[in-house]
Amino acid sequence: MSIWWSLHLRREAASVPLARRLLLGTMETAGVDPDISYDLSVALTEACANAVEHGGDGAHGDPSAAYRVTAYLDGERCRIEVTDSGPGFTAGRPSRPAPAPADAEHGRGLCLIRELADHVHIGSATARGGAVVSFDKIIKWRNDAPLVAV
Template sequence: MSSLWWSLRLRREASSVPLARKLLLESMESARVDPEIAYELSLALSEACANAVEHGEADDPGAYRVSAYLDGDRCRIEVADSGPGFARGARGCSRAEPSRSQVAWDAEHGRGLFLIESLADHVRFRNRPGSGGAVVSFDKVLRPGGGTLLPAS
């Protein structure tokens, strides 16, 4: 099987989220990924990007990074920002590490990370070492709608 990889450095603006989502959907379509799975991953990506836009460093309009890897029957996505990261103990970060039991069904905020967990097979939330910021990584097994994924080279 062949593989596909891309990485974007996007401005921390709401208008950047649809760009990342569109690139992922087009990549999945060219790889002949089942449209339902492609939609689920694009929704998870949108949530991760929206979190990066919202929680990035307030006084830094800067950027965030989105990477996607389609390799064989798996897709891995990573979104990294420059914000305060996830809280660990009493570090005083503005964003707590998600927990399914902490999110109310009618909450106005905080459901994005829960949604990512629900749509992906494996999710990892961590802080970037050194420079700060949060990293959300998730992957999913791709089940083709018909035929193989990414034609062999």
């Protein structure tokens, strides 16, 4: 079984729960184990929140700028990619960000994504800028899954 969808969303906080609900609904309908669905939905929420907060047009921070969420449920794996049009990641930025202090209000999203997913890629979308956060996880199915991969 293979399912994929892609959304272009405005860079607004209200777009984050929309992407999360679509992912959860797709996984529930397909019969993915609820714990796996939950982990991926939290990781997606963090990636979308980063795109909303940091994915604007550089210094201008245009709040109407869009970002894209693409999800692939293919066989035994789910892959999610969030791409924005912001300044991207700088070459000097560590590929594994240091954990934020426990009392910090920001800065834990990328570390959380790494904990919840099996494989994570964080990088620049193009040479002109933009960031891409992609992650995947092995799928476990419910016993009564209607769309179990064969």
